[in-house]
Amino acid sequence: MREQDRAWAACAIDSEGVITSSRCGNRRYHTCPHPRLELANTNRQYMEKFCNIFNLGHDRIKRYRNGSNGWIYKVQVCSMKDIARILQEILPYLIIKRQRAERTIGRCIT
Numbered sequence: 001m002r003e004q005d006r007a008w009a010a011c012a013i014d015s016e017g018v019i020t021s022s023r024c025g026n027r028r029y030h031t032c033p034h035p036r037l038e039l040a041n042t043n044r045q046y047m048e049k050f051c052n053i054f055n056l057g058h059d060r061i062k063r064y065r066n067g068s069n070g071w072i073y074k075v076q077v078c079s080m081k082d083i084a085r086i087l088q089e090i091l092p093y094l095i096i097k098r099q100r101a102e103r104t105i106g107r108c109i110t
Contacts (some may be wrong), residue, residue: 005053010093012050012092016041019100035104054086084108093103
């Protein structure tokens with residue numbers, strides 16, 4: 001992966017991304033929170049670039065109505081393996097969400 005792609009992705013997560021914990025899927029089987037990485041933007045090409053950098057399929061891009069302003073595109077990553085891989089790649093370039101990313105990587109690896 002090119003260094004400039006890592007820096008671009010870190011900026012995307014720092015500015016428009018969310019590193020959080022949530023319950024995904026069926027609550028019966030996913031009772032404890034696990035890490036989730038989200039990125040949202042109104043530009044589909046922006047989201048496609050993020051997916052391309054990390055070899056995530058474009059089928060992860062979901063489209064939602066954004067009131068009267070058009071569409072918002074969102075990518076969610078719930079796989080702990082993918083989250084750890086992505087965050088480890090961009091960690092040196094993160095500023096705002098660096099501490100949250102470090103904690104999340106620790107949760108994903110253990």
